[in-house]
Amino acid sequence: MSDVILEIEGLTRRFGSVLANDAISLRVRPGEVVGLLGHNGAGKTTLVSQVVGLLRPDSGSIRVVGVDAVAHPATARRCVALQAQAQAPLDGLTPLEAIEIAGRLRGMSRAAAREAAERMVDDLDIRDWANRRATPDGGGISGGVRRLTAFAMAAVAPVPLIILDEPTNDVDAARRRRLWNTVRRLGDEGAGVLLVTHNVAEAEHVMDETVVLDHGKVVAAGSPSQLRGAEGEELRLEFSLPLDGEDPSGTLGEPPVRFARRVRTGRRVLLTLAASDAASAVAWATALRAADRIEGYTLSPITLEDAYLAATAGAGTEPSDEEPVHV
Amino acid sequence: MSESTMQAPSEERRLLAVPPRANLGMTVWTLLRWTMAQTGAMLPLFVVVQAAIAGAVIVGFGLLIPDIDTPTAELLSTGAPTILILVIGLVLCPWGVAGARTSGTFTYQRALPVPRPLLLVSDLVVWLVIALPGIPVTVLVAHLSYGIDYSFDWLLLAGAFVLTTVMAVSVGYAIAVLLSPMLSQLVSQVMVFFVMLFSPITFPKDQLPDWFQAVHGLLPFQAAADLLRAGLLSDRFEPSGHALLVLVVWCLLGLIISVRAVIRRG
DSSP: OOSSSSSEEEEEEETTEEEEEEEEEEEEETOOEEEEEEOOTTHOOOOOHTTTTSSSOOOOEETTEEEEEETOOOHHHHHEEEEEEEEEOOOOOOOOHHHHHHHHHHTTTTTEEEEEEEHHOOOOGGGGTTOOOOOOOOOOOOOOOOOOHHHHHHEEEEEEEEESSSTTTTTHHHHHHHHHHHHHHEEEEEEEEEEEEEEHHHHHTTTTTTEETTEEEEEEEEEEEHHOSSTTEEEEEEEETTTTTTGGSSSSOSSSSSSEEEETTTTTTEEEEGGHHHHHHHHHHHHHHHHHHEEEEEEEEHHHHHHHHHTTTTTTTTTOOOOOOOO | OHHHHHHHHHHHHHHOOOOOOOHHHHHHEEEHHHHHHHHTTHHHHHHHHHHHHHIIIIIIIIHSTOOOOHHHHHHHHHHOOOOOOIIIIIIIHHHHHHHHHTTTHHHHHHHHSOHHHHHHHHHHHHHHHHHHHHHHHHHHHHHHHHHHBOOOOOOOHHHHHHHHHHHHHHHHHHHHHHHHHHHHHHHHHHHHHHHHHHTTTSSOOGGGGGHHHHHHSSHHHHHHHHHHHHHHHHOOOOOHHHHHHHHHHHHHHHHHHHHHHHHHHO
């Protein structure tokens, strides 16, 4: 028995010369939804693969409810339900059958598995497809319903740790909200949830803790509000640049205010400034807009996405060439 | 205090312990149901393919031989089931495994809370079911084509069928997990030609040079054909201990490699 669901210490895994996980430490406690954020190639899936025993770490430890997952991977797998990033194998099954099978493999009785599957179908609003058979050519049910079914397969049985790897890909907005509500419910019922995503804006509302990975290292960790910084003291000014437009905030001496962080992703520039500088910043942005140097701007409170982009953009003041965050 | 808040602590305590192991029989049955749903959906197609191959081997090869005599017809007819099983194990199984590796199904299943060798067991059982129609299909085609009268040794036939299928599927599985998906497909295609044209399954082994006969003494193809033939025409062919030994060794080899691939961590 342990009071921590997942405890990872100094986890390191190398592929040839690439250090995919570099001394990563993180914890998931009962009832906690921990977001594991990072760009593609940041090492998120490598970390998850080691927790479920698909990969062996080079060094470090993984404990799931106190069980050494490196020494006893089969026991650890009983404690973990994974929704992988790849689609679950549903061909030949209906969503209801697939969810029920997942429950049965976790030791649920037929009646309990059926009842839990029916509940998941209603919670995720996929009743219309519940008895429709998935076909090998990708037909029968859509990609979004397949993804929701895979989520339900991971969430159907009571398990200490649920790992969700990009659970909302292909899912429509209304059902994404239902999925996030279910994630929150799982946490509230006492499970630990490790949520792997780059959909930062949406996941922000369900996460209790956030761990940001970049090039295999933890570059930021804490609650979303800790990562955002002191609320009310800082604001975000976002520019939309014209095609091939130059970032006006990078021109020496031009900005009338000092920016705490400056991040460029594609044609977006995200600037963090003190709330007291808002009036001069808006005046400057209006002038830039009038001169057609920017297509538009918005001034808003700091979001977790800003903090995430800043954490994964090197020192946080250099423009980033990373792909935009999915929102 | 509400009922739900009173229940919450016990639920939390339950989630902090390792969940009990699911009943093994139920796990196997559930995995079989899952695998059967995926592969079994193709079962009617597989039966048609088996009938087509049976026709090609028994009737098609017969057309190549003018004035076919009874011993030759018997060799063709009793070799056809072996070819069908080898095609299923060495071509269709690697094709399925390569697809599972490419789509992520293989990884998905290995992350399930079940003993990983059971994944292989459920695959083997499903392929046995898929291969089963091969025997009646070839018997029927041979009877219609040449009027062959069979003398079944049911026990030997069942044993040879299971051993040959498990050998072919486990070797095919091993090929698919050892090689990249594209390379395994290529190797399995080449093996079909080797099995159909250069293995003494549908023709006597003395038509091959001595060195090639020696090679086939160690490979599982002739051994499988000899055992199955003894099960189909028990009054004319005797099962050999050597064939049984060769088949068992290849079976173990395929199973060891496959189980290792299923349980290993990268």
